Amino acid sequence: MSQSENEQKRNFWTSFGLSFRTRLVIGLGVLLILALVWMANSVDMPAFGFVLIPFMAMTYLLPTLIAVSRKHTSLGPIFALNLFLGWSLLGWVAALVWALTRPKPDEPVIVETPQASTADELAKLAELRDKGILTADEFEARKKSLLS
Structure with a gap:
């Protein structure tokens, strides 16, 4: 047990x-x-x-x-x-x-995640493309959405 x-x-x-x-x-x-x-x-x-x-x-x-x-x-x-x-x-x-007394309510914990820069996102997309996870067309589409 x-x-x-x-x-x-x-x-x-x-x-x-x-x-x-x-x-x-x-x-x-x-x-x-x-x-x-x-x-x-x-x-x-x-x-x-x-x-x-x-x-x-x-x-x-x-x-x-x-x-x-x-x-x-x-x-x-x-x-x-x-x-x-x-x-x-x-x-x-x-x-x-x-x-x-009124007990303190549980305060929500706010976790701030740093925003990744566009260059970091492009580097991750290129890495996924090089590994074969993304096709060249998917890479270009996501790159275009990031840069716009």
């Missing part, structure tokens, strides 16, 4: 064939369900906890949710910053600003 096949197989089993965004949304959903189950089983949890905790979780993860909705190219690092440093106001604001 080749190395790329092994990598594809490993990537499938580690990601279950799902994209990062899909796994992130599923993971956040599971965490939310676990929080709701914990609150439902808690004796001393007030009833407004069913609204307060999901609201707080959504507010805490707001930069990540914005990055997901905008399909930001740096979603993974934004999520990591939000998750690990979001507890500090500075980390949360940094993740929010990063999520709201």
Whole structure:
């Protein structure tokens, strides 16, 4: 089995064939369900906890949710910053600003090819004629089109 096949197989089993965004949304959903189950089983949890905790979780993860909705190219690092440093106001604001930035579009690469001079073109045509690739009539026709 080749190395790329092994990598594809490993990537499938580690990601279950799902994209990062899909796994992130599923993971956040599971965490939310676990929080709701914990609150439902808690004796001393007030009833407004069913609204307060999901609201707080959504507010805490707001930069990540914005990055997901905008399909930001740096979603993974934004999520990591939000998750690990979001507890500090500075980390949360940094993740929010990063999520709201517009990623730079891929700029096309412009390759300029130097224009061959007429003399170079005539030399190439003469070489093709000498090798027998072009007939004398084809050579004269192309030479005439180059010089006109």
